Amino acid sequence: MFAAEARGLEFLEQARAIRVPKVLLLSSVHERPSFLLLEFIRSAAPRRDFDEELGRGLSLLHRAGAPGFGFAQANFIGRLPQSNREHATWAEFYRAERLEPQLRAAIDEGRAPPGLQRDFARLFQRLPGLTAESAAPARVHGDLWSGNLLIDERGAPCLIDPAVYGGAREMDLAMMRLFGGFGPRVFSAYDEAFPLAAGHAERVQLYQLYPLLVHVNLFGGGYVESVRRALSAYV
Numbered sequence: 120m121f122a123a124e125a126r127g128l129e130f131l132e133q134a135r136a137i138r139v140p141k142v143l144l145l146s147s148v149h150e151r152p153s154f155l156l157l158e159f160i161r162s163a164a165p166r167r168d169f170d171e172e173l174g175r176g177l178s179l180l181h182r183a184g185a186p187g188f189g190f191a192q193a194n195f196i197g198r199l200p201q202s203n204r205e206h207a208t209w210a211e212f213y214r215a216e217r218l219e220p221q222l223r224a225a226i227d228e229g230r231a232p233p234g235l236q237r238d239f240a241r242l243f244q245r246l247p248g249l250t251a252e253s254a255a256p257a258r259v260h261g262d263l264w265s266g267n268l269l270i271d272e273r274g275a276p277c278l279i280d281p282a283v284y285g286g287a288r289e290m291d292l293a294m295m296r297l298f299g300g301f302g303p304r305v306f307s308a309y310d311e312a313f314p315l316a317a318g319h320a321e322r323v324q325l326y327q328l329y330p331l332l333v334h335v336n337l338f339g340g341g342y343v344e345s346v347r348r349a350l351s352a353y354v
Contacts, residue, residue, distance in 0.1 A: 121145060121155035123194035127261075127281035128157075130190075134258055136179035138277040166274030173268070173276040173301075174308025177291065181257040182313060185285025188212040188256045196262055196282040197337050199224075203284045209253035210246045212286065213329075218243075221332035230340045235347075241354040249325055249353065252316035256285030263291045264330075265300025289319055293326035324349040 125142045132139050144156040166172075189205030189212060202220060206212040222239055225231035260267070261282030269277040292309070295301045309315075328349050334342040 120195055121153055123192065124280070125155055126192060127194060127283040128279075130258065130283045131180065131260065131278060131281055134180045134183035136183060137173070137176035138271060138275065139281075140277070140279060160269050160277050160279075161272040162270055163272050163274050165270050169270070169274060169276065170302045170304035171308040174305040174310075175312045176276060177305075178309050178313035181259065181288040181291070183258045185256040185258045188285050189216070190284040194261075194282055194284075196333055199333060199336060201261075201282055201284075205285075208247070209256070209287050210250045213250060214243050214246055217329045218332065221329065221336055225332060225335045225340075225343075228336070230335050231343050231346070235343070238347075238350050238354050242350060245353060249322065250287065252318065252322075253287040253289075257288035259284060259286045259288060259291050261286075261290070263294050264298045265295075268300075287326065288313075289315070289322055290326050290329070292319075293323045294330050296323060297327045297330055321352075324352045 122145060125145045128139045128142055131137070132141075140160055141158040142155070143158060144154075146153045146155070187205045188207070188209050190203035193203055194201050199221075202216045204216055206215060218239065222231070222236065226233055226236060260278055261284055262280060263278070267278060267280045269279055271277045292306065292315075295305070328346065331342055331346045331349060335346060
């Protein structure tokens with residue numbers, strides 16, 4: 120987990136778009152106890168243009184791109200393993216490495232009814248058409264909720280706890296909208312700097328399906344109804 124976190128922070132830092140804590144020291148494979156030492160980020164009040172800076176910075180992060188749809192190593196979302204095997208298209212990656220593993224785990228563990236698989240099968244048939252806007256992979260944070268955003272000592276944004284990969288940039292934006300905590304100016308500043316593809320509003324629930332399935336597997340079946348509601352827009 121520590122090695123994956125370090126690699127993810129370095130992947131974000133390479134974009135030189137939004138600050139992340141510097142990785143100072145990582146324990147070796149055989150070292151016990153394992154540890155990850157990060158730069159300490161002091162906190163301050165957000166400056167007046169914080170939302171605009173976050174929106175523009177996120178657009179730069181996404182524009183930095185990635186070598187393909189996937190990532191060089193597996194990592195984690197929360198405490199759950201996240202496979203990042205590379206695929207030729209975003210639709211293939213989103214189905215095989217994001218939705219299918221979480222759906223399978225939810226059903227196998229009895230957190231979701233087996234019938235949910237039928238609804239997802241219908242979605243998977245439509246997925247290439249629904250995701251056609253993602254021709255090139257963006258450099259995404261992968262777990263961008265408000266708890267993974269810090270305000271540094273300058274009042275500027277700083278990202279932590281990534282679950283990185285090359286994917287659709289709308290994934291980060293959809294997750295930001297799922298749990299709140301981001302002002303409307305963040306999204307408008309993003310769109311001004313890096314205009315979104317046509318139909319992006321209709322894809323928000325599509326890209327919220329992954330974090331919702333993750334929440335089913337982390338916190339139980341209470342999130343199944345949220346999954347069903349998101350699915351109903353597409354099947």
